[in-house]
Amino acid sequence: MTSCFTGVESTGKITLPEENRAEKQSPEDAFIESYFVPQGCDSWRVGKAFYYTDEKLSFVFQAERPTFPDSVSLKGKIFTYTGSVEESPFGGEKKVVLLFECEGYKFRYDTDKTRAEIARMKYTPLIPPFIDLDDLNMARSLLKGRTLYIKTPMWYDRNGDAIDGRKLIPVEVLDIRPGNNVLPVEVWFKDDKGNEAGVxxxxxxxxxxxxxxxxxxxxxxNPRLQYKEIQDEAWEQITLSRVKAGMTKAECKLSLGNPDEVKKIPTYSGLREQWIYNSGAYLFFVDGLLTEYRL
Structure with missing residues (x-):
């Protein structure tokens, strides 16, 4: 699409080519696939433990009376799998009910599935407040004490509040902790400057x-080894998700990600390129180098 009389050519969102796009599975994905194999609940052993992340009992459970008072927070409590039964309350096909216990109180989860269906589907119930402690302990045994290179600057402090971090730097894993309903694992680490945070x-x-x-x-x-041509001063800006005049388009993309819009602006001295981000940031390039910006 060409603009008339404005001297500006505008496109929608442009996805720039990504360097080193992997065609095969990454080593990190292969690591997860090797150690964390999805299993159906028919393979659960009696005594399997789950960390509970919510304050109150989820509606997916039926609690046998008596149960926890409403004033008691369930967050951090451990629910233990005690087995299963088959029931057909309306005289139909028998369906599996999973049984759990927490501090002497008993809870039921209706799967609405037969044992044959569970086996065929490798069915595992979706219970958002549950974090599988077997998986958590396995992750801790594999990762604690290991040096990794973090890809995101979006870190969290001990209170769970977001803080500005750095990316593409080495961190030492200090612990693996229970996460939340959506992301069940928190990786707690220390960076090369001694700062502690989690993701x-x-x-x-x-x-x-x-x-x-x-x-x-x-x-x-170490991702730094893939970009040996980048000077240390520019690399420092990239780890902080910042830019400075004189950086190349590849360096700016590595720092801020792909722009949401690109404009090519003809000028008397040549072609000027503007990158626009939905955050409100914008960059201007001349001859492939950053000349102006606002973050």
Missing amino acids: FMSLLTSARSQYITFDRLFSFE
Whole structure:
């Protein structure tokens, strides 16, 4: 599409080519796939434990009386799987009910599925407040003490509040902790300056989840080695998600990501290119180098 008389050519969102686009599964995804294999609830052992993330009992459970008073927070309590029964309350096909216990109180979860259906589907119930402690302990044994390279500057403090971090830097994993309903795992780490923070993730591969995954947050390899041509001063800006005049388009993209809109503006001295981000930031390039910007 060409604009008339404005001297500006505008496009919608442009996705620039990504360097080093991997055709095969990443080592990080392969790691998750090797150690965290989805299993149906028919393979659960009696005694399997789950960390509970909500304050109140989820509507998906039926509580046997007596149960916890409404004034008691359930967050942080451990629910234990005690087995299953088959019931047909209306005389129909028998359906499986999963049984749990917490501090002596008993709870039921109706699967509305037969044992054959559960086995065929490798069915695992969706219970948002539950975090599988087997998975959490496995992640802790594999990652605690390990040095990884973090890909995101979106970090969280001990209170769960978002803070500005750095990306593409080494961090040492200090612990693996329970997360929240959506992202069940918190990776708590220390950066190369001694700052401690956390990020939240799932334990699914990126191919199986739209949420934040290990592959999207961390790299086993030092990303700096892929960009040896970038000067240290520019690299420091990239780790802080910042830019400075003189940086190349590739360096700016590595720092801020792909722009949401690109405009090419003819001028008397040549072609000027503007990158626009939905955040309100914009960059101007001349001859491929950053000349002006607002973040």
